[in-house]
Amino acid sequence: MMVQYNFDEIIDRRDTGSVKWHYSDDTIPLWVADMDFKAAQPILNAIEQAAQHGILGYTKPTEALYESIIQWHGSRYDLQLDKQNILFSPGVVPSLALMINVFTEVGDAVLVNDPIYTPFMTKVEQNGRALVMSALKEFDGKYQLDLADIEAKIIEHKVKLYLLCNPHNPGGRVWTRQELEALLALCKKHDVAIVSDEIHQDLTLSGYTFTPLLTLAKGYAHKVVSLTSMTKTFNVAGIKGSMIFAKDDALIKKISQQQQLNDEYELNLFAYKVMRSAYEDGDEWLEQALNYIEANIDLTISFLEEHLPDIKIMRPEASYLIWLDCSAYAQDNQKLYDKLRDAKVELNAGVKYGAEGHLKMRLNVACPKALLREGLNRVSAAFSGDVKA
Ligand SMILES: Cc1ncc(COP(=O)(O)O)c(C=O)c1O
Structure with missing residues (x-):
């Protein structure tokens, strides 16, 4: 039987020991490479079965x-x-x-x-x-x-x-x-x-x-x-x-x-x-997750092209991480990162990936659309004022 997964569901990951959701405030994490989606049902079943077996x-x-x-x-x-x-x-x-x-x-x-x-x-x-x-x-x-x-x-x-x-x-x-x-x-x-x-x-x-x-x-x-x-x-x-x-x-x-x-x-x-x-048994989940991710990539690129046209975007051929050249908006790597953190959104600082990452940021779009939209609004606000995604 086909399972329709709901990738729009927002699941609270605070206080779960999550590396990504380490905040004590309402910052939105668009950084470390995991997804804010529940895992495939067959995987959750396998874990439950092992626990039920008990040994x-x-x-x-x-x-x-x-x-x-x-x-x-x-x-x-x-x-x-x-x-x-x-x-x-x-x-x-x-x-x-x-x-x-x-x-x-x-x-x-x-x-x-x-x-x-x-x-x-x-x-x-x-x-x-x-x-x-x-x-x-x-x-x-x-x-x-x-x-x-x-x-x-x-x-x-x-x-x-x-x-x-x-x-x-x-x-x-x-x-x-x-x-x-x-x-x-x-x-x-x-x-x-x-x-x-x-x-x-x-x-x-x-x-x-x-x-x-x-x-x-x-x-x-x-x-x-x-x-x-x-x-x-x-x-x-x-x-x-x-x-x-x-x-x-x-x-x-x-x-x-x-x-x-x-x-x-x-x-x-x-x-x-x-x-x-x-x-x-995971292929059904994966196919749906990839469709959702592609749509999030499209949404992100359209938003950035419209509201922050001076960010140079590298469209990924795989995965959910988008590499952004923000040099038009910043001269200093630490200030660039801090500016986004002050706007309560976290991206990975590009400079952590080598000298080529100077004034670049890595954006993770593998999250429910509502979270992504709010995160993008904050990115936009950090650079240019208050624009809604
Ligand atoms: C290219 C690459 N290799 C390895 C890892 C992490 O692998 P592991 O958790 O199995 O050590 C990541 C995680 O983001 C990654 O992007």
Whole structure:
């Protein structure tokens, strides 16, 4: 039976320990990347069933769980996986740190793009590696990889590992097959390992095609890893749980050995249950959530174009995060952030994503329309006076 989800429902998240809703006043959070939508019913049922069963003992991945992961990725993205290609990890960010330790030694150079989701930078630095950044080039309102700059930096710094974000956070690009092939060719030429964070894969928006890096890695599989999760897709980030995919047996063994060092290769019971129910029965929710998100993106862009025409908007190809160039309205990053906070709306400060984020802000539109409209009114009021969305 078809379930019609109500994404307009406003659910009070204050006093739930939510990272996003940390305020003691009525500030509207349009920042950290989770959605203010209730999770899919099959996921909630799976959690309830586990609680009802009542015994919450040590848990391991079942054959049915592996099958659900293999099916999801095979049918959606033509990524052919076997059970032995899959490892589990408590999160994609912990996996990024793990990969840094699998592929590099202390002092080695690791390349990431600028801008980039903040932990790409912090995990490299905290693990004592040299952070090298290649700025994305803006062309026609979209980011592009600067392959010449990437190659020059690989050579100059003797880069050992490239951490790719596909789809890209915060720019929203879904890198095309051609772009990925060119990047892989470059990495292969210089013997650079490449780890692709694909956590936003399932949030690819209409008109775009997500290509898992592993589908292109033939002949280079010993140096290619994908990291992904059901948590971003199905708005269950608090559950914690993710996957590591690699197609080379020796590489999987090496990653597994690295995981053993901290004994971090198992998930909690709820993560296994949620993962399976999401991949088996979550597609109906996801389709409706994506339609709602696309409409929110349209609403936001129309509003900003009308009321704050000097903000330069990067329309995302995936996910619900919109990258805004606010340089026409501010000269100082802290003042820009504070101005919005004073208007009781919070966005992510772009400068946290690298130097390219100077005077930019990241706006999360995955919330009920009424909240989004009020949040946009406040953004508008902060910059230009009182305008209604
Ligand atoms: C690109 C990217 N990677 C990883 C994460 C977080 O992953 P996890 O919660 O599994 O550590 C996020 C969350 O926003 C993200 O945007």
